[in-house]
Amino acid sequence: MSSTIPEDHSEKPEPSHAQHQLVAETQESLRNLGISETHAALDYNYPTIGHDSDPIFPEEYTLETNTGLVSQKTLEQIRSHSSVSSTQIGTPANANELNTDLEKGGNGPIEFVTFTTHDPEHPYNWSRAYRWYITLVASALVVCVAFGSSIVTGGLGLIEEKYNVSLEVAILTCSIMVCGFAVGPLLWSPLSEIIGRRPVYIISLGLYVIFNIPCALSPNIGGLLVCRFLCGVFSSSGLSLAGGTIADIWSIEERGMAIAYFAAAPYCGPVLGPIVTGWINVGSHRLDLFFWVNLAFAGAIMILVGLVPETYAPVILKRRAARLRKESGNPNIITEQETTKPTLRDIARTSLIRPITMIMTEPVLDLMCMYIVLIYAMLYAFFFAYPVIFGKLYGYNDGQIGLMFIPILIGAAFALLLTPAIENHFRKICSARSPTPEDRLLAALIGAPFIPIAFFLLGATSYKHIIWVGPASSGIAFGFGMVLCYYAVNNYIIDSYQKYAASALAAKVFLRSGGGAAFPLFTTQMYNRLGLQWASWLLAFIGVAMVFIPYVFWLFGGRLRAKMSHE
Structure with a gap:
C-alpha cells in the first residue's frame, strides 16, 4: 500500500545549482593531477606579499581540477609527511580573520578554489593567437614607456633655448624620468597582486597620459622636471608588470619564446625616441609637439591594454571565491592568497x-645586475654620444642623427632571429636532464663580446674621413649583444632565486634604472674631454672587463651560488 503523505519540501529544500557544484576533490583525483607530498617549485609570478614561508598549495593558480575546489583536509592527508600542517593552513575557527570579505560564522573546513578543467577564465586556455596578441600589446606598452623616456634627446637644444638652461639640465629631463622607473615599481608591483594587473594598468597609464599635458605646457624647467619624474613613476607599471602579464598567459614550458621577444622591448623603445623627435625638431622646431605625440602614443596603448581582460590568476580566483561564498553561503571557500x-x-x-x-x-x-646596469647605461650613453660624434664630424641635424640609431634596431632583430635556436637548445637540455640556472647563459655567452666590440668599432671609425656607415654600424653589434645578454641574465636571475624571483627582479629594475639615469649626465662631457675615440674606447674596456661575468658564472656558477647566495 503506497503512502499518501506528501513530502515536506519546506524542511528539505532542493539544493541549488551552486550547492550541487561545491564538491571538493578527493585524494585520488588530486594524485592523478600530479599533487604529491613534495611541494611544487614556485613560479616567479607567485604572489609574494604575506608569504615568507613555503606556500601551502603552490599549485593552486595553475592547476585545473574537475570540481574547482580542494579541501584543506585532503591536502593534509596527501602531504602528511611534509611541512603542511593545519596550523600553517589555518583552522576553520579563524577563517573569518583571514580576509575581510569572508562572512562571519563559518566553522567548516577550508576549501581552496582552483580553475576547473578547460576553464575559459584560465589564461592558459585562451587561444594561442589571442595570447600572442596580448604578448604584442604588452611588448608595445614597454616600447611606448621606453620611447617616452628618450623623446627629449631629439631636441635638447630646444630645451636649452626655451628655458634658458645648460645642456646638463636639459639632459636631466631624460634622466629624471628614468629615475621614476626605479621608484614606481615599488608601488605598482604589490598593488597588482592585491587588485590585479588590469586596474593598475588603467590607473597608472591614465595618469601617465594626463601628465604629458603639463610637460607640453610647462612655463619653466622646474615644472617640466617634476612632471617628467611623475611620468616615469606612472608609466613604470608597464616596465614592472608587462613581463608578469606575459608569464600569466604562458605556461613555463611555452614562456621562454614569448619572454625572449619581449626582452627586446625595453631596449628598442628608447631607440625610437630620437628617431621620431629628431625629425619633429627639424620640421617644426616645437618642443611641445614632442609631448603631444607621446601623449597620443601612450593614450592609444592605454586603450589597447585596458581592453585586455584580467590575466593574474590569484586575482581571478579571488573574485571567483567571493562569488562562490555569496552563492553557497559557505564563508570558508577561499584562495591561498586570502589566508x-x-x-x-x-x-x-x-x-x-x-x-x-x-x-x-x-x-x-x-x-648579474651590474652587468645589466652597464648594458642599459651604455644604451642611454649612445643617445648623447651620437649627437656629439655625428654633429662634430658630419654636421648632421637632429633628424639625421636619429636615423643613426636604426642599426641598433637591426642588431636587436638579428638577436631575435637567433633566439628560437637558443630556446630549442634549452628544451633539449630539459629533456635530457634537470636544467640549472647556468644553462640559461648560452645567449649571454654569444652576445657578451659584441658589447665591447661595438664601442671599439665606434671609436675606431669616429674620424671625418671615414664614411658615416662605420660608426653607425657599431649599433648593429651593440643591439645584437644587448638583447641576447638581457634575455639570458633575466632568465638566470629568475632561475637562481625562484622563491624570491620577484624581489630579485625588483632589485634589477632599481639598479638598472639608476644606471640609465646616471650615464647620460656625464656622457657628453666625457666625449668632449676625452675625444671621440678614447671616450668610446673607455666604454669598450669597461665592457671587456664585464664580459667575463657570464663566462665565469657559466663555468663556476653552481659553486659560486652555493658559497655566496643566502637565499
Missing part, C-alpha cells in the same frame, strides 16, 4: 626592504 591579510608593514618588507636587502647581501645578484 593572509597583509599589513602595510608586510607590503613594505616585501616590496621595498627585501629587494634592498638582497642588493646588500647577494653578490651573485649584484654581479
Whole structure:
C-alpha cells in the first residue's frame, strides 16, 4: 500500500545549482593531477606579499581540477609527511580573520578554489593567437614607456633655448624620468597582486597620459622636471608588470619564446625616441609637439591594454571565491592568497626592504645586475654620444642623427632571429636532464663580446674621413649583444632565486634604472674631454672587463651560488 503523505519540501529544500557544484576533490583525483607530498617549485609570478614561508598549495593558480575546489583536509592527508600542517593552513575557527570579505560564522573546513578543467577564465586556455596578441600589446606598452623616456634627446637644444638652461639640465629631463622607473615599481608591483594587473594598468597609464599635458605646457624647467619624474613613476607599471602579464598567459614550458621577444622591448623603445623627435625638431622646431605625440602614443596603448581582460590568476580566483561564498553561503571557500591579510608593514618588507636587502647581501645578484646596469647605461650613453660624434664630424641635424640609431634596431632583430635556436637548445637540455640556472647563459655567452666590440668599432671609425656607415654600424653589434645578454641574465636571475624571483627582479629594475639615469649626465662631457675615440674606447674596456661575468658564472656558477647566495 503506497503512502499518501506528501513530502515536506519546506524542511528539505532542493539544493541549488551552486550547492550541487561545491564538491571538493578527493585524494585520488588530486594524485592523478600530479599533487604529491613534495611541494611544487614556485613560479616567479607567485604572489609574494604575506608569504615568507613555503606556500601551502603552490599549485593552486595553475592547476585545473574537475570540481574547482580542494579541501584543506585532503591536502593534509596527501602531504602528511611534509611541512603542511593545519596550523600553517589555518583552522576553520579563524577563517573569518583571514580576509575581510569572508562572512562571519563559518566553522567548516577550508576549501581552496582552483580553475576547473578547460576553464575559459584560465589564461592558459585562451587561444594561442589571442595570447600572442596580448604578448604584442604588452611588448608595445614597454616600447611606448621606453620611447617616452628618450623623446627629449631629439631636441635638447630646444630645451636649452626655451628655458634658458645648460645642456646638463636639459639632459636631466631624460634622466629624471628614468629615475621614476626605479621608484614606481615599488608601488605598482604589490598593488597588482592585491587588485590585479588590469586596474593598475588603467590607473597608472591614465595618469601617465594626463601628465604629458603639463610637460607640453610647462612655463619653466622646474615644472617640466617634476612632471617628467611623475611620468616615469606612472608609466613604470608597464616596465614592472608587462613581463608578469606575459608569464600569466604562458605556461613555463611555452614562456621562454614569448619572454625572449619581449626582452627586446625595453631596449628598442628608447631607440625610437630620437628617431621620431629628431625629425619633429627639424620640421617644426616645437618642443611641445614632442609631448603631444607621446601623449597620443601612450593614450592609444592605454586603450589597447585596458581592453585586455584580467590575466593574474590569484586575482581571478579571488573574485571567483567571493562569488562562490555569496552563492553557497559557505564563508570558508577561499584562495591561498586570502589566508593572509597583509599589513602595510608586510607590503613594505616585501616590496621595498627585501629587494634592498638582497642588493646588500647577494653578490651573485649584484654581479648579474651590474652587468645589466652597464648594458642599459651604455644604451642611454649612445643617445648623447651620437649627437656629439655625428654633429662634430658630419654636421648632421637632429633628424639625421636619429636615423643613426636604426642599426641598433637591426642588431636587436638579428638577436631575435637567433633566439628560437637558443630556446630549442634549452628544451633539449630539459629533456635530457634537470636544467640549472647556468644553462640559461648560452645567449649571454654569444652576445657578451659584441658589447665591447661595438664601442671599439665606434671609436675606431669616429674620424671625418671615414664614411658615416662605420660608426653607425657599431649599433648593429651593440643591439645584437644587448638583447641576447638581457634575455639570458633575466632568465638566470629568475632561475637562481625562484622563491624570491620577484624581489630579485625588483632589485634589477632599481639598479638598472639608476644606471640609465646616471650615464647620460656625464656622457657628453666625457666625449668632449676625452675625444671621440678614447671616450668610446673607455666604454669598450669597461665592457671587456664585464664580459667575463657570464663566462665565469657559466663555468663556476653552481659553486659560486652555493658559497655566496643566502637565499
